[in-house]
Amino acid sequence: MALLKVTALVLCAAFVSALPAEDPVLGRWSEGLRYDYMEDDAGTPHLVDNWLKLSDFEKLARYNPDASNRYHLFTRRNPQISQPLALNNVQSVQNSNFNGRSRTAVLMHGFAGSVTSGFNTVLVPAxxxxxxxNVIVVDWSAGSSWGPRAVEAGQAAGRFINWLNGITGxxxxxxxxxxxSVGGHGAGIIARTINGNVGYVIGCDPADRWDNQWLFRPSDGLYTEVIHTNVGNIGMRQPLGDVDxxxxxxxxMPGCMTALCDHYRSYYYLGESLRTGGFTGRRCSNLNQALSGSCNQSGTLRLGGxxxxxGNSGIFHLTTNPLPPFSRG
Structure with missing residues (x-):
């Protein structure tokens, strides 16, 4: 009997020592359930912890977006193969096709994305x-597997643009x-970090379950626009821009069977609007009308482009086709 008791104690001690050390919770990135699944740009689900733990803080401390972010330049002179632009490397800019007098589009992908994400492959050619x-793809894949890093990644991208503008004028x-997605909020963070007033800021279905401190804001640019295609699931329900x-x-979305397909449609609609226009929205008096499609206010506005x-503001509803061309006019 004594031997059994000693054996039991040894086994119990071994079990306790095998348990993971406590990982203190420091805060929450969003309200609601602690754990949920989030799909990356390829549709692969990942279990995400919405609470900030000590181990997460340690990962954040190791992530250096100023060093890890990559910036890929595409222009009409190099539409398919990018030219790398490197922070504090003036020659990388001087040897590139970047034109400081031309308009520049900066693209920030979503959770677990990369330079080859669908968001980029649709919008670069558009x-x-x-x-x-000048089209600059912000590749923050070194940090994108943990969504809240979009804050630091966006701030670093804004600092990069400030440096770039200082060189190019x-x-x-x-x-x-x-x-x-999470990069939708990141776009606002980039814009508010850039010195001066950014002309145009667009959020493609900014992610739900996001820290209110870092939400996309109407004040992020001279004109801000949000395209909502998966409200209350992956994307945010509430209006966020000058125009939503x-x-x-x-x-x-017509033609979609999954929430992720709905989520994608935001950038597909934007891409088509850049190429062909279309997508005429009807003004709504409130969010409930926009969600139900019962808008009867006078006035229309084109999505994207x-x-x-x-100078425009408000909430707008429109309907789309299930297949390209998505616009009904």
Whole structure:
């Protein structure tokens, strides 16, 4: 019997020592459930912890977006193969096709994305079709597997643009900053970090379950616009910009069977608007009308497109086709 007791104690001690050390919780990135699944740009689900733990803080401390972010330049002279632009490397800019007198589009991908994400493969050629842009893809894949790092990544991208403008003489009003999902909020962070007033800021279905301190804001640019296509699931329900569009009521996009497909549609609609226009929205008196599609206010506005609709504000609803061309006019 004594031997059994000693054995039991040894086994118990071994079990306790095998348990993971306590990881103190320091705060919450969002309200609601602690754990949920989030799909990356390829549709792979990842279990995400919405609470900030000590181990997360340690990871944040090791992540240096100023060193880890990569910036890929595309222009009409190099539409398919990017030219790298490197912070504090003047020669990388001087040897590139960047034109400080041209308009510049800055693209920030979403959770667990990269330079080859669908968001970029759709919007890079769309911007180049729309005009003689410098298109800069912000590759923050070194940090994008943990969504809240979009804050630091966006701030670093804003600092990079300030450095770039100092070299090239470009100005904030020539910029269009676009982000998708968590990068949708990141686009606002980039814009508010850039010196001066950014001309055009677009959020493609900014992610839900996001820290209120870092939400996309109407004041992030001279004109800000948000396209909501998966409200209340992956994307945010509430209006965030000067102008907010709710295609098809903001959820259940025609032709889609999944929430991720709805989420994607935000940048597909933007890409088509850059190429062909279309997507005429009807003004709504409130969010409930936009969600239900019962808008009866006078006035229309085009979604997206290459030019900011500075001075406009409000909530708009429109309907789309299930297949390209998505616009009904």
């Amino acid at each position: 911007f180049l079709a729309a005009g003689d842009y 470009s100005t904030a009003n020539l910029y269009t900053v676009v982000g998708y 569009f709710y295609p098809n009521g903001g959820v259940n 290459p030019n900011p609709k500075t």
